[in-house]
Amino acid sequence: MGRDWGAVFGVADEADLFEHFERGAYRGREYRYLPDARHGVERGTAVLGDAVVRGFPSIPRVLVLDPGIPEFFDGPVTVEEKLNGYNVRVADVRADEWGAGDRDDPVGPLAFTRSGHVCRYTTEVVREGCDLDAFFADHPDLVVCGELVGPENPYTAHDYDGVDSVAFRAFDLRDRETGDPIPVDERRALCERYGFEQVRSFGTYEPDRAVDAVADAIDELDERGREGVVLASADGADRLKYTTSAIHRSDLEHAFALPFDYGRDFVFSRVIREVFQAVERDEDPAETRERARKLGESILLPAVETVKAVDRGEVVGEDHRVRGDPAVLDALLAQFRDQGLDVHVRDDRREGDERVVEFVKRAGATADKTAHYLEGGTLDE
C-alpha cells in the first residue's frame, strides 16, 4: 500500500483503523471494507488497492418538524423524497489503482452496498440502467449515491409506480475519497445532464417555511404508502430525515413477520416516531385511536402468521425475487452464502433470455425460537 492512510482518513493510527476492516473479493480482486463506523470513518467505507470509496453517512432524524427543522438549518432547505430500497454507491475504480488481480479486463464502475460490499448483481443493474461511462469520463472522482428500488430486489423489495423489476434513483454525488457532497442544485443539474433518474424534489424553502412544506409532502407520501423525506442545506453538508406513518407500519410488519430476528430492534424506535407524530399533528382522540389500531395490527398480525407458518413446518424468512443474467444471479446467491446467510431457493426458471430466481433468506432465530416455544419450551421473563 503506497498511500498515507492516516492522512486520508484523518486518524493517528492507521493500523488500529484497518483492524476493523474486513476482506471481500470481486472477480478475483481483493478489497477491504468497514462494516461499522469507527474512528469517525463511515460504515461501508471500502479500500481497493489505492482507491478509497467513503461510506454513505448516517442521516439524523427529528421527531417533530417544528422546531426540529428551524433548529437544525440556518439557510435554505431542499426537500427531497426518501425512497424505500437499498442504498448504493457507484464509483469508477480503475485497474491502475486497484492492481491487476488475476484478471486483465478493466474494472469499470462498481456498486457498493451500504456496508461496503461490492455487489456484482447491483453492479450489473446500474451499468445497464445508467450511462455511467459518460459521467465518469467527466467526473472520475465522484461517487453516485442512490437507492435501488422495486419489487425484484434482493435486499429491500417494495413496489414503486412505474418500476416493474428494479431501478436506480440518484440522490447524491460525493467526492469518492473525502465523502464531501457537491451542492444540491449542481447535483440535480448534473444528474439531469447525464440522464440519471433522480429522487423527486419538493422544492427549496427557508427553514420556517420548510415546516409546512414537509408536512404537506408527508401527507401526500403517507397517503401513497411511501417512506418520507430527506432535507438538505444548499451545500449538501447538512441533512435531516423525517418519515411517514406508512413506513413506520411497513417496517414493523416486516420486522414482526420475523420477530425473533428483527422485532426487538425495530419496535421501540418506530413506536416513538408514531407517538411524536400523533402529538405534533394534534390529532383528536379518534384519530389517535385509529393510529393505535393500525400500529397494533402491523405488530401482531404478521407475527401471528409467522408462528402459524412455523407450526405448519414452512420455511420462514425474507422472500425475494430477482431477474437477470444467469451467471450474475449465481454470483448473487454465492455472495449471500459467503456472508453466512442461509439462502433457500423456492423457484428458479427462465423467462426469455433472463433467469428468474425466487429465494428466501431463512430467518434462523425466528424459526428456531418459535419452534422451541411451540414445543412447550420455557423462557425466563
Add this chain to the structure above:
Amino acid sequence: MGRDWGAVFGVADEADLFEHFERGAYRGREYRYLPDARHGVERGTAVLGDAVVRGFPSIPRVLVLDPGIPEFFDGPVTVEEKLNGYNVRVADVRADEWGAGDRDDPVGPLAFTRSGHVCRYTTEVVREGCDLDAFFADHPDLVVCGELVGPENPYTAHDYDGVDSVAFRAFDLRDRETGDPIPVDERRALCERYGFEQVRSFGTYEPDRAVDAVADAIDELDERGREGVVLASADGADRLKYTTSAIHRSDLEHAFALPFDYGRDFVFSRVIREVFQAVERDEDPAETRERARKLGESILLPAVETVKAVDRGEVVGEDHRVRGDPAVLDALLAQFRDQGLDVHVRDDRREGDERVVEFVKRAGATADKTAHYLEGGTLDE
C-alpha cells in the same frame, strides 16, 4: 462473620460472591443484599449478621399451555392465582443472630423486597396485617412469601376487590436459609391455620388435565383484568407461570406511560406473549384484529398522553399513594431517596390519625428525552 458462607451458598469462593452484595441499613443495623442473581444465588438474597434470607427464585414461563404444561410437569399440578403487586418475603431475624447494632430493641419480623432491601414500610404493613408472632414461634426458620397488593402501594399499585388500601396475600413458605419450599398442601394448610390470607387455588390436576383448567382460569382472570396463574408441583419445587392478555396490556400501558424509562425493555416480551396466545387460542381473524387494536392502544395512547404532559411542563413518573404512621412514611420516602429515586411529593395530609402521602417517582429519562425531542433534538436511528 462466624459462618462458613461458602458452604451456606454452595460456592467455592465466598469473597467473590460477597463482592456483588450491596449494603443497606435498617434502624441502625447493617445488612447486605444481592441485587442480581450471581453464582447460582438468587437475586434479593440478604445476609444480616449470621442470618440468611434467600431470594425468591425467578419462575419460568411458557408461551403455550399445550404442550407447555405436560412437558414441564410429570405429576399433579396445583394452579394458583398470580397477583399483580410486589413480591415480599417476611422472616423473623433475631437480635442474637444479627448483633445488637446501636439499638437494644428486639428486631422482630422483617419484610424484604424482591431485590433484598428491608423495607420498613412493608414491615409495618405485614406486622399489622398478619399474626406473625404465633407463626414464627412455631416456625422460626421459614420465610413467608407473598404479594403486597392494593391501590395504596408504593411499588406496584393495582386495584383488587375488597382491598381499600394495601393487603398481604401469602403464596409460599420456604426455608429461610436454603430457599427450599414446603409442599403445596402443607403450605396452604399452615397459612390457613395461622390466618394468613393466601392466593386463590384453582385446584390440583394431572398435567394433561391442567391445560384446560388453566385455560378456563385464564379466561376468567382475563375478564376481570387480573394477572394470571402460577403452577406448582406437589412438593413446590417446580413452578411455571402463564399470564392474561389483560396484564400484558396493563404492563404495556404502564411502560409506555414512561416510554424512555421502561418501553424498550417491556414491549417485545409482551408482544410475543400476545402472539403465541392468539395462535394457541386459534382465534378467528376478527378476534386477532381486536387483540391487535387493544395492543396498539395500550402502547400508543399512554405515550401520547405523557409527551403532552411533558409539553405542558408537568412532572412525569410513577404516581403512588401511601397511608400509615407518619414516621414510617418518612422512612419510606427517605429509603427511596437513598436508593437514588427522585421523589416528588404531590400531596401530604392527615386523615384521622393516619398520614396520607401522594408522591411521584420522577422518570428522568422520559422527562429529559421527551423534552429534548420536543425542542427539535435529533436522534441517530
